[in-house]
Amino acid sequence: MPQWSCRHAEYRLCPNYLAWVQCSVSIGAAGILRNPLPQLLRPFSDNGENHTMLPPGPKGSLFPTLKFIRSPRKMLEQWRADFGDPFLLHALNGPIVLTGREDLIREIFGSDPDLFDQFAIQTILPVMGSGSLFAMVGGQHRRERKLLMPMFHGDRMRSYGKNMCELAVQLAEAKLSAGRVETLPLMTDISFGVIVQNIIGGAEPRELDGLVQASRKVIEAIRPILLFTRRSHISFLGLTPWDRFVRAKEELFQKIDNIIDRRQAGTGIHDDILSLLCQATYEDGQPMTREHIRDELLTFLFAGHETTALSMTWAMYHLHRHPVALSRLLMELDQCGDDPAQLASAEYLKACVQETLRIHPIVTEVVRKLKQPLQLDKFTIPAGYAVSPVTVLAHYNSEVYVEPEAFKPERFLEKSYSPFCYMPFGGGHRRCVGAAFATYEMAMILGTLLKRFSFQLLETTEVVPVRKNVTMAPSSSVPLTIKRR
Numbered sequence: 001m002p003q004w005s006c007r008h009a010e011y012r013l014c015p016n017y018l019a020w021v022q023c024s025v026s027i028g029a030a031g032i033l034r035n036p037l038p039q040l041l042r043p044f045s046d047n048g049e050n051h052t053m054l055p056p057g058p059k060g061s062l063f064p065t066l067k068f069i070r071s072p073r074k075m076l077e078q079w080r081a082d083f084g085d086p087f088l089l090h091a092l093n094g095p096i097v098l099t100g101r102e103d104l105i106r107e108i109f110g111s112d113p114d115l116f117d118q119f120a121i122q123t124i125l126p127v128m129g130s131g132s133l134f135a136m137v138g139g140q141h142r143r144e145r146k147l148l149m150p151m152f153h154g155d156r157m158r159s160y161g162k163n164m165c166e167l168a169v170q171l172a173e174a175k176l177s178a179g180r181v182e183t184l185p186l187m188t189d190i191s192f193g194v195i196v197q198n199i200i201g202g203a204e205p206r207e208l209d210g211l212v213q214a215s216r217k218v219i220e221a222i223r224p225i226l227l228f229t230r231r232s233h234i235s236f237l238g239l240t241p242w243d244r245f246v247r248a249k250e251e252l253f254q255k256i257d258n259i260i261d262r263r264q265a266g267t268g269i270h271d272d273i274l275s276l277l278c279q280a281t282y283e284d285g286q287p288m289t290r291e292h293i294r295d296e297l298l299t300f301l302f303a304g305h306e307t308t309a310l311s312m313t314w315a316m317y318h319l320h321r322h323p324v325a326l327s328r329l330l331m332e333l334d335q336c337g338d339d340p341a342q343l344a345s346a347e348y349l350k351a352c353v354q355e356t357l358r359i360h361p362i363v364t365e366v367v368r369k370l371k372q373p374l375q376l377d378k379f380t381i382p383a384g385y386a387v388s389p390v391t392v393l394a395h396y397n398s399e400v401y402v403e404p405e406a407f408k409p410e411r412f413l414e415k416s417y418s419p420f421c422y423m424p425f426g427g428g429h430r431r432c433v434g435a436a437f438a439t440y441e442m443a444m445i446l447g448t449l450l451k452r453f454s455f456q457l458l459e460t461t462e463v464v465p466v467r468k469n470v471t472m473a474p475s476s477s478v479p480l481t482i483k484r485r
């Protein structure tokens, strides 16, 4: 077959279409820009297989990727209207076939986990480390989930309830004298406190302060760009975002190492996740290495606090724009005592949490890279491509949700939704390990704050989702008045 290649891409003459086709799928922005990419050119997979049966999608790579990063929902809806569902995006990290259809999402989440690799692993690995659940696939991923899941479920999770409520009251009370609170920073402080307490709360008081500061520095140093392209992992005189991240991570790891050594030696054992990790063994009796424990701690810190803080901020925003929903919730809360178990079983509170996560999914889509071809509708998606169930399309499907743009918690009391059209925590073999913990935490904190304090929105302008990291955040910090109820 006639071939031609340049530094960034390789082309072959397509036997069926008698046209030059682009073969390499791992080209970056520079490659795309130099590339004429005429419409006739169609991609080949890594193994040279012809996949003319790919869905259509926007042309080029750099500009669609940038538009997608900036306004994911708008672009995803526009591409679906232009090209149908599923559609293909040549993202900078690799080609992705996206869908918001329930039947196709079911297909993807229901497929054999061994069909998938982690997407953009070269970008994730240097940030989170090879011992992070985010970086694992196959048997290693299954084994790790089995070990970690119990730490965020059942009695263990419920044992954190009282601390969560106390911390929320303590931090909100500190705002009373000002009579005003910025919701996002308050929720970030609460959820950061919750996750730190649960992970390393058993540390000596003199160590804890240093650990909290060091953890905060790492979280602040994870800039969005570091998670979107490996090309941002560059070092220059200690001044780049990558340099700052590496420095902060090393500082945290140094502080954690002493504690790990003590706890692995069986001294200074406490009731926190760090101790559980230090004592944990896999089915074959092997303990976790120190490097591995550090990577998982970083994963929990990163995955477990911003997501919850953003969701709680959205909940406060919507509840204070919808007086009917708020007064129904307050009536329910007034009948609950202070016991976390009662908050956990409050039905309308639960529905408010569910509706918040529907209307503002913090992660707009999840992505899986294919190791083998996958049949999706009439298309054969080749190995090397990724497939993506799009949460934000599924959650706004008007065939499933009546008035999808409206905040209506009662919809979750009237009907239950399948995990293929309601998926704020992703799905299948990679579904969020902290999902139960996060919804429990949201109920504890929102319930406690609304029971004890009364709030009013200080701004009337509409708050919209904007890109923060891999997550979507409210465009304002949602300032509220605060007083005792």
Ligand code: HEM
Pocket (backbone or CB within 6 Å): 133, 134, 145, 152, 299, 300, 301, 303, 304, 305, 307, 308, 311, 362, 363, 366, 367, 424, 425, 426, 427, 428, 429, 430, 431, 432, 433, 434, 435, 437, 438, 439
């Ligand atoms: C409202 C809060 C949260 C939201 C919206 C959220 C959302 C998500 C989503 C969408 C995924 C990807 C799932 C997929 O690929 O199918 C994920 C994965 C993950 N989340 Fe969460 N999350 C939240 C809270 C938490 C908490 C509290 C923790 C734990 C401390 C956590 C730990 C993780 C981990 C470790 C993964 C990787 C799972 C894997 O790859 O197997 N998350 N989360």
